[in-house]
Amino acid sequence: MKIGVDIISGERDPLELVEGALEAVAEEKDITVVLIGPKETYQQILEKLQHRKRYPSHVLERIDFLHAAEVVTMEDDPLNVMKQKKDASIYVGLRAHKEKQIDAFFSPGNTGAIVVAAALILGRVKGVKKPALATFMPNIEGKANILLDVGASAQCEAQDYVKFCVMGEIYSREMLGVEKPRIGLLNIGEEEHKGTQEMKGVYKTLKELPLNFIGNVEGGDIFGTKADVIVCDGYIGNIALKTAEGAAKAISKLLKSAIKRRLLALLGLPLYMGAIAELKEKTDPERYGGAPLLGVNGNVYIGHGASGKDAIRYGIKAAARAVRHEVLAKIHTELEDFHLV
Amino acid sequence: MKIGVDIISGERDPLELVEGALEAVAEEKDITVVLIGPKETYQQILEKLQHRKRYPSHVLERIDFLHAAEVVTMEDDPLNVMKQKKDASIYVGLRAHKEKQIDAFFSPGNTGAIVVAAALILGRVKGVKKPALATFMPNIEGKANILLDVGASAQCEAQDYVKFCVMGEIYSREMLGVEKPRIGLLNIGEEEHKGTQEMKGVYKTLKELPLNFIGNVEGGDIFGTKADVIVCDGYIGNIALKTAEGAAKAISKLLKSAIKRRLLALLGLPLYMGAIAELKEKTDPERYGGAPLLGVNGNVYIGHGASGKDAIRYGIKAAARAVRHEVLAKIHTELEDFHLV
Structure with missing residues (x-):
């Protein structure tokens, strides 16, 4: 399978991102990574890498490249930049995904721009009006819960929450192996009557779903063991x-x-620093590989702008797992099965 | 000055709360604490305290009592319980405050019930439609920022945010000594165009205020040094x-x-435990003494249900400081000065 990686839209040196890609390829035998960015940047990286000669040929053979002349910056306006920078890496990557040249696309770029472009270029899954950005949150047991939406769709209606539940449930099952994910609705109290009028309506709608909906949860439960999907x-x-x-x-x-x-x-310092480092690794959402944009017709992952080597490596591996587990097809099927399309 | 303390609505043993009150009285020479709860509970506590004989008479002399026959529980419905339990400690305390028998009221009880009752019994400050519960959040410098509203008013309009700014600014100045508090609007991005249509409107309104409004801030800034009031x-x-x-x-x-x-x-454990204890103390919002309910016509403090000895002690001291600094009068005056009534 081929995973496209945008090496130019993030805040870090593209070389670091390419190194992360090389490591992912070394670890996962069935993937090829297609690096997406300006030709010149890629050539410079190749030169630097040649001096190092650390990577075996079977790894280097599974690194491919796709030219993108432009870059969307973090400051660009998500709604207008697409017209102005048609050949930016984000758009080149999403179009390549649409045309099935790549099976998934990872970018550490401008979140808003990727969300807008993914919906336009790939389209949305039938039945989904609003896509959701999902993220893994570390819990007190050192495992992870899934929180969605964390920034794709600011205003939602009950039917949007319904889709978030279905997509989050599939993601928890396929990516974390949770058998029957418990779904909670983030609210300002546990009782059914808590929150705004709107949230009471959402609660009622979710209660009717053929899913393991456990009711309202509070901010603290994001890190708890009560719900798997929030x-x-x-x-x-x-x-x-x-x-x-x-x-x-x-x-x-x-x-x-x-x-x-x-x-x-x-x-005592070295002792604590070791413990703090372990904690940092455990609570680092990046080790779960960026945030999948669920609800668009593709496998799109958005990383932090500051994504470095490890974030890219984990991101590629997460994208590959989502492709292998056919998360997208399962979202389609489950929405149909539940008559939600 | 007299500070009323509800000893029966919290989750802890009332004896603990009374001990906290005694400590506050021992530390602050100008206050008398009026304990509010059932007579029987108070008598039991007095007996227990007599066996200990730890408190000097000048402290015990400044402990007073007010009988309240009933208790609002955490499960009671805030909107209906007032009719059913007229003589609960919350209502007895608020009525005593209304009648100027006490200068401030602290309760670790049902937040919703206190918010509803405070607005009804004390009334709201002229110009304020929605009260706000303010809380201190520890920042990375070991100081504190003020976050409001944290739960009194779920749905707000631009004019409510305006009042939150004024009240939060006064609170920061008077309680933390911040000279010209910087006010931030919690949003999902820093730029003026970020967030929902509604939030853009709020931003425009706040920009016009004669206050130190610094614009949008994000979730992470709650613990940062960019804004004093969020x-x-x-x-x-x-x-x-x-x-x-x-x-x-x-x-x-x-x-x-x-x-x-x-x-x-x-x-290394003892060393580390010491550091954790220091951290805990530094990040413990309780050391700032519960959450003031700003915008009602009185000095009302709401503590965690689990408030123990220290929380009560700090709560009383914070309430006393607010009374000394005439926070309520300053809110009145500033709203008038800004033509916001």
């Missing part, structure tokens, strides 16, 4: 995601300074 | 608050297990 609109989800990231960063910083101030700190 | 509606705020609490809990748990698994763990 659904919300993209506005709430984005704020929850960034709040969680911010809290983690603040805690890590405060903890480090608390440790440094203590007697014996020098003695 | 405004949002109570739905978003509640989810952000609980997400942050959940993330902190998960991180602490994962970190503990990461350290325990390491070699030399026994050696």
